[in-house]
Amino acid sequence: MARLSQKPGHYLQRDQYATRAETMNALFERWNLAPDTELLPLNQAEGRVSAGDIYSRNTLPVCRAAAGDGVAVRFADFEKGMPDFSNWKENIDYAPADMGDDFDDAFDTVLWIEEFTFDENGKILAIEPEEPVTKGQLVRQQGATLKKEEQVLKKGDVITPFRLGLLAAAGIEEVEVIRQPRIAYIPTGSELIPPGQTPARGQNMESNSLMISAFCRRWGSEAECMPIVADQKAWLETALNKALETADIVLLNGGSSMGTEDYTSTLLEKRAGYFQHGVRCIPGIPVAVAVVDGKPVINLPGPPYAAFCALDWCVRALVYHWYGLPLPKRRTVRALLEQSIQKPEPHEMYVRMVLKEDGEKGFTAAPMPMEVRFAQAADRWNGLFIAPIGRGKWEAGCEIDVELLYTDC
Structure with missing residues (x-):
């Protein structure tokens, strides 16, 4: 069994502490990572990560379309200056062409609607272009928005709201995404009681689960909070085994330091193929990380801020690694x-x-x-x-x- 930490039965040997980077590299190397995929309708895909390259099924515009609210005309009529439009008739000499609309092939140019003055019967009274008329102006040609077989998403792209609209325009109804990692959280401590109860002497509130699960969901994972486990070795191992059956990452909170009932790290050391107890990062030095049955198991410190720190540098990195994405840097x-x-x-x-x-x-x-x-x-x-x-x-x-x-x- 590979060990980069203290000898069995000893706690937190300072000369065996690892840095954050060393710890994460060791976890990544040993994690039997095998994320599968799932097919989702677009209305459920926001924020998910594409499992493959996606290509457009549509060409847009199908033919050509107006690029603004205007009037379609023949450029030939304007080539030598302003034409005589006194007898122009709709759909013969010109045609309405609103933004995105197709129009008759007899016309090849669009002028802004604001450059026309009409009487109450729709007869043109004036045409006053602000700029010289050019052939094809305000016309979006076939495929100007999208072309069939054009790549619209790459493997590993996060599906943003804008990308949802692009996928819909491309004729995509469902998208294959990487399944979210499942994170199981096990709070430990005989003194803990769940929220909603009133603590008595010797008891404390189990409040970290809300913070931890919220961060895990924010980073793109599913989070399951398991029942509180008292400081009993057999009960801890049973809870760990249950979590490992379904979760991709297991988090335990508490029992990571040197107290008389801090059994969690000892249990992980016994079960782990890789075990590191003690990381050179304050607060949260007593964090213990392990790989058990090919899965990362992280023993977070109990104090909320120390638990957050370990979540931030370790669990967040594991989630992004699951998706094959680099850890984003904050501004x-x-x-x-x-x-x-x-x-x-x-x-x-x-x-x-x-x-x-x-x-x-x-x-x-x-x-x-x-x-x-x-x-x-x-x-x-x-x-x-x-x-x-x-x-x-x-x-x-x-x-x-x-x-x-x-x-x-």
């Missing part, structure tokens, strides 16, 4: 640091930032200390600064690149 802004940041080496650190924008000074960024209470921190921070390995301090007044949290794909 960053350059900001003036208001207070200094210090971190231990050799670790990365996720720093919550409160970004503010001043029209004249640009962005300022205030780091949120780790000790800020959850109730105060939950919705105040709007940016991330991921302090890299190799530097321990950033002084107040320096400029840093801050990721905008709420623009993530």
Whole structure:
């Protein structure tokens, strides 16, 4: 069994910690990835990932069409200047041609409707083009929008609302997409009770499931929250086995550190073909990652922010890897640091930032200390600064690149 972590029975040996990059590379190499596909109608395909190249079945316009609301005319009538239109008759000398409409082949040019003046009986009183008339103006030729057999989607493309419209125009009614990965989440801890109950002494609310499942769905996966499992080795293993039967990725929350009832990481080490306990990223150093039965199993730390950090760098990357897509980068802004940041080496650190924008000074960024209470921190921070390995301090007044949290794909 391949192991890149501590010896059995030992916890969190610092000399065996891995970086985030090392951990993800090891997971990707060992994951028996085999995503299948499903066929969906267009009205259910938004946000999904195309499983193959798609080509248009239609040519649009079928023949040719007006490119604006106008009047179709013969260019030959205007070639030597303004014609005598006093006796022109509709559908003989000219024809209505609204945006997208076909018109009689006798006409080859369209003028804007606003350039015509009609009386109450529809007789032309004046034609006043703003520009010289050119042959074929305001005419969209056959295939100008789409051509049959033209590629409209590539394998791996995310189906956006605009692409849905393109697919419909191309005559596509159903699209083959990569199936969403199934993520099973197992909350662990004898002290936990589900939302809706009132905690008594010695109890705590199981609240991470809502955050974790919401992020998983946002990134394009199905998420199933399983019942709370008490700190009993046999019960934990039963829950893990059940999750592995149907899920592509399994998440456990809690039991990853060094407490007397932190059994989860020990269980994973026993079952894993690959096991890593301890990652050089703060908060969430005790995260444990494993490959069990060919599937990634991630033991997230219990504190909400630490759980988020592990979700962000590990689970999000797994979901995008499932689709064969690169992990998208968040938009960053350059900001003036208001207070200094210090971190231990050799670790990365996720720093919550409160970004503010001043029209004249640009962005300022205030780091949120780790000790800020959850109730105060939950919705105040709007940016991330991921302090890299190799530097321990950033002084107040320096400029840093801050990721905008709420623009993530």
